[in-house]
Amino acid sequence: MMVSSTPCCARPESARRWLVALLLGVWLALAGGGALAAEKSAVRQAVIRATPQGYVIDGDVNIVLNSTLEDALTRGINLYFVLELEVTRPRSWWFDESIGEATRKLRIYYHLLLRRYVVENGYTTRTAATLAEALAMLGRIDDWQVLERGALKTGHAYDARLRLRLDTSQLPKPLVIGAVGGDRWELATPWYGWSFDAPALAAAPASSP
Template identity: 30%
Template sequence: MSQRIKRFLFLCLMSLGVLTSNVSAEGIKIKSFELEKVENDWLLNATFQIELSPDLEDAVQKGVVLYFQTEFDLTRSRWYWFDEKPALAQRQTRLSYQPLTQQYRIASEGFTFSAKTISEALQAVGSIGGWRVIDNTQLDPSKSYTAALRMTLDLTKLPKPFQVNALNNRDWNVSSDWYRFPFVSNGPNQIKR
């Protein structure tokens, strides 16, 4: 192989590494979570790190409302049938920008917050506290389960022209991976990450 070809391949690999590091910087990541038992319920406290692409930030500033869907499910594997799902919880958080007050508005489950910057707003969207996800009466203490958690940008709630754009643009597909962990209802009262 000639030196030119080696240099060209090296530069291509370096530029590919730069591009993939920029792409992976945007999205949603689970930073921490805690599942704790309070009386007869299991409550979820979680923190997500949300980073939007410049196109999405610009769309929010121009009046597009973003809806973030947080999903939690609890499953129990069965060899003889489909998996049992004793608990499934979904929560939606709305992010909008108010140009008159120059503030971001975050609304979730009847509560509203205001933030001055997009980073403060995304931090508020990514913070979940005291969310009731499991009723202990749904569980069998002798069985083990698998719990899963994720957050996504709900593209179906976008205006139709933006939904078409989202199909063609990967920057609009913002989602965390499913985080799965073992869960036993009669085990320790707290599960932390």
């Protein structure tokens, strides 16, 4: 009677290979998941509403800086951003009608003496102790006047899109020219688009006699 046997070293070797493959798979999954979970700059929300003076936009932009831009801030370099809004009226028989465009310039920098971040958003200037707080301020849009009275017809449908981008033309030229990999000095959110019905204008406050 013949009895087959497995060499004593075969099973441990097979187990080691299986364990290595398992660990490699887990590492790749974690690495891939981390890359997918990495935050990117994006417009989170935006809405156009009516006021007695016309139409304003409120919104929120999540701004994520890469290490190059963060380092530039801590060295006292100003970063300028531009908010860009486009409003159109869809037409089935022709190209969409352009209703209006608006831009707003923003700035953030680190005050080396105060050791605080300074944020200029429209006509408002505020300071923050941390970069996270400063970026939240920079990305907050409140009461931005974008269209005058009469620009929209109440109840009609319109399309809008909004984005934020770094104004690279304002960066110090030696930094941009000397940088290896120019994409490190670029930041732009995807266009955030939405449709809305024009709201009725709010009544103007009555003037006192």
